[in-house]
Amino acid sequence: MTLLELVQNHCQQALHLLFTSQIGHLYNNELEISVATNSKFGHFQFNGAMKLSKILGQAPRAIAEQIRGQILAQQDPSVIIFADINIAGPGFINFVLHPEFLSQQITQQLLDPRHGCSKIAEFKRVVVDFSSPNIAKEMHVGHLRSTIIGDCIARILEFTGYDVLRLNHVGDWGTQFGMLITYLKQNYDISQINNLSLTDLVNAYKQAKLTFDANPEFKQQAQLAVVALQQGDQESYSIWQTICAISRSAFQEIYSLLDINLLERGESFYNPMLPAIIADLEQQNLITISDGAKCVYLDGFTNRDNDPLPLIVQKSDGGYNYATTDLAALKQRVNLEHAAWVIYVTDAGQAQHFSMVFAAARKAGFYDENIVRIDHVPFGLVLRADGKKFKTREGETEKLIDLLQSAINKAAEILQQRNNPEFTPEDITHMAKTLGLNAIKYADLANNRVSDYMFNLDRMLQFEGNTAAFLGYAYVRIQSIKRKINLDPTQLVLTEQIKLQTPEEIDLGLQVLQFPSVIANFSKELLPNRLTDYLYNLAEKFHTFFHNCRVEGVAEQNSRLLLCEAVSRVLAQGLELLGLKLLQRM
Numbered sequence: 029m030t031l032l033e034l035v036q037n038h039c040q041q042a043l044h045l046l047f048t049s050q051i052g053h054l055y056n057n058e059l060e061i062s063v064a065t066n067s068k069f070g071h072f073q074f075n076g077a078m079k080l081s082k083i084l085g086q087a088p089r090a091i092a093e094q095i096r097g098q099i100l101a102q103q104d105p106s107v108i109i110f111a112d113i114n115i116a117g118p119g120f121i122n123f124v125l126h127p128e129f130l131s132q133q134i135t136q137q138l139l140d141p142r143h144g145c146s147k148i149a150e151f152k153r154v155v156v157d158f159s160s161p162n163i164a165k166e167m168h169v170g171h172l173r174s175t176i177i178g179d180c181i182a183r184i185l186e187f188t189g190y191d192v193l194r195l196n197h198v199g200d201w202g203t204q205f206g207m208l209i210t211y212l213k214q215n216y217d218i219s220q221i222n223n224l225s226l227t228d229l230v231n232a233y234k235q236a237k238l239t240f241d242a243n244p245e246f247k248q249q250a251q252l253a254v255v256a257l258q259q260g261d262q263e264s265y266s267i268w269q270t271i272c273a274i275s276r277s278a279f280q281e282i283y284s285l286l287d288i289n290l291l292e293r294g295e296s297f298y299n300p301m302l303p304a305i306i307a308d309l310e311q312q313n314l315i316t317i318s319d320g321a322k323c324v325y326l327d328g329f330t331n332r333d334n335d336p337l338p339l340i341v342q343k344s345d346g347g348y349n350y351a352t353t354d355l356a357a358l359k360q361r362v363n364l365e366h367a368a369w370v371i372y373v374t375d376a377g378q379a380q381h382f383s384m385v386f387a388a389a390r391k392a393g394f395y396d397e398n399i400v401r402i403d404h405v406p407f408g409l410v411l412r413a414d415g416k417k418f419k420t421r422e423g424e425t426e427k428l429i430d431l432l433q434s435a436i437n438k439a440a441e442i443l444q445q446r447n448n449p450e451f452t453p454e455d456i457t458h459m460a461k462t463l464g465l466n467a468i469k470y471a472d473l474a475n476n477r478v479s480d481y482m483f484n485l486d487r488m489l490q491f492e493g494n495t496a497a498f499l500g501y502a503y504v505r506i507q508s509i510k511r512k513i514n515l516d517p518t519q520l521v522l523t524e525q526i527k528l529q530t531p532e533e534i535d536l537g538l539q540v541l542q543f544p545s546v547i548a549n550f551s552k553e554l555l556p557n558r559l560t561d562y563l564y565n566l567a568e569k570f571h572t573f574f575h576n577c578r579v580e581g582v583a584e585q586n587s588r589l590l591l592c593e594a595v596s597r598v599l600a601q602g603l604e605l606l607g608l609k610l611l612q613r614m
């Protein structure tokens with residue numbers, strides 16, 4: 029049980045005993061207990077007395093007094109949890125946990141390899157659909173966000189005990205491949221195309237599109253090429269495979285650098301399932317023909333003129349759409365992958381696409397919303413430090429690999445300026461890579477994902493503030509304390525207890541003990557910034573503690589060393605869940 033749940037339970041029990049006859053089942057669900065913002069007055073707070081006052085016809089303060097009395101009376105005298113419960117203002121109840129209780133809890137958490145986090149018991153499969161760039165196109169910053177956020181979500185859910193299937197739903201199918209294949213055949217030596225780079229392909233694609241729009245003969249050839257590809261024509265298929273392989277290796281360069289694992293299962297995988305999807309929809313009478321296209325109309329979706337907005341599942345030329353593939357993918361994931369939860373991580377611009385696909389899938393009975401959870405996890409734009417959209421001067425999209433490399437170079441510059449004689453050039457190279465990539469990932473995750481954010485390398489590489497380096501530095505500091513004291517905390521914890529005494533120790537200890545709640549609550553909102561905020565506070569509280577409480581050579585040395593160790597383990601675990609790498613020295 030997390031600390032928060034513990035306080036919730038006590039409060040809930042008191043409410044039941046005191047007021048059930050008047051309030052009924054009002055508080056059968058989770059009680060709104062919050063972590064107090066200022067630990068001077070208490071550690072947790074309950075503000076429900078105001079709301080209860082209307083129902084009970086009593087003053088909030090009087091209600092708060094009764095709750096306080098009841099909780100103290102029901103407390104087991106052999107395990108004192110609350111040192112104090114006080115009432116502030118109109119009737120806020122502040123809970124102060126007993127330092128001995130906290131000490132005992134944190135020592136226990138230190139002994140637990142899962143840091144107090146419980147694991148979900150049931151076998152539950154989650155599909156996380158993330159990254160998902162398009163073949164023969166450069167990955168853009170939006171894909172970078174999806175990659176970083178998706179990986180973090182997958183990591184936390186894996187840690188929570190879900191069976192996570194990480195899927196890369198690459199755009200590798202569609203009419204555009206007809207153009208590209210035709211263009212390559214006409215302008216390149218086909219036996220040599222495997223030597224092309226992704227940039228070459230992107231350029232060829234642009235030319236192909238221009239030719240397609242200008243030249244009716246080419247247009248017709250391209251359309252025939254789509255049909256040939258669909259029908260498994262050997263040559264077209266092998267060109268398509270080469271195009272995919274070239275793109276894949278360019279994407280892989282980024283995944284390797286960022287240490288991202290995911291299974292490529294692109295749109296082409298679902299292509300054979302599309303006719304059956306249409307047939308199914310037709311059989312259920314869900315299809316309306318509009319201008320020759322097969323459409324599904326859904327309640328509540330209209331365009332700007334308030335006309336009903338259709339979900340087009342098959343165009344008049346017989347081609348299928350992005351949405352058709354997503355319907356097939358959803359069905360496949362639920363029925364064949366047995367997913368209990370499907371998560372899509374894309375930019376907010378696709379929100380309407382997904383709500384329509386989910387609505388259509390429900391209407392067609394592809395999934396039961398009481399059994400399967402489906403989430404679109406949207407995110408905002410990445411803007412340049414000057415607030416403009418991410419394009420180079422030539423109007424091209426910035427290459428991601430260059431962006432990542434610039435962070436690494438900048439980190440190397442900073443490290444070289446520090447001129448620390450301890451580090452060899454190899455150390456600097458390794459550290460710069462870690463610091464640079466950590467900085468990019470952290471800045472992305474630390475912003476509430478729904479808002480836009482500015483990509484500011486200078487800021488994200490700072491050692492102060494809510495940055496990766498600041499958290500990494502707290503970790504490094506603890507490692508150096510450990511080296512200095514030269515006692516093995518893993519051994520020490522078997523015989524010694526943590527004793528939280530000073531306000532800084534209690535504050536820090538309490539923060540360490542909140543980790544399980546942060547993890548337990550993550551699945552509700554899927555907001556990585558909740559974890560970064562938590563870790564940032566942890567690092568700040570550690571610095572306050574370290575500034576005020578001596579560790580080495582004092583009577584409290586062992587307890588404080590163990591407290592540092594508890595912080596370091598939570599930091600390490602938290603950073604790993606964000607997908608960041610640790611440095612032992614900085």
Ligand code: ARG
Pocket residue numbers: 157159160161162197198199354357372373374
């Ligand atoms: N390829 C798409 C894009 O670049 C993202 C795919 C997201 N996943 C999905 N199942 N639709 O915008």
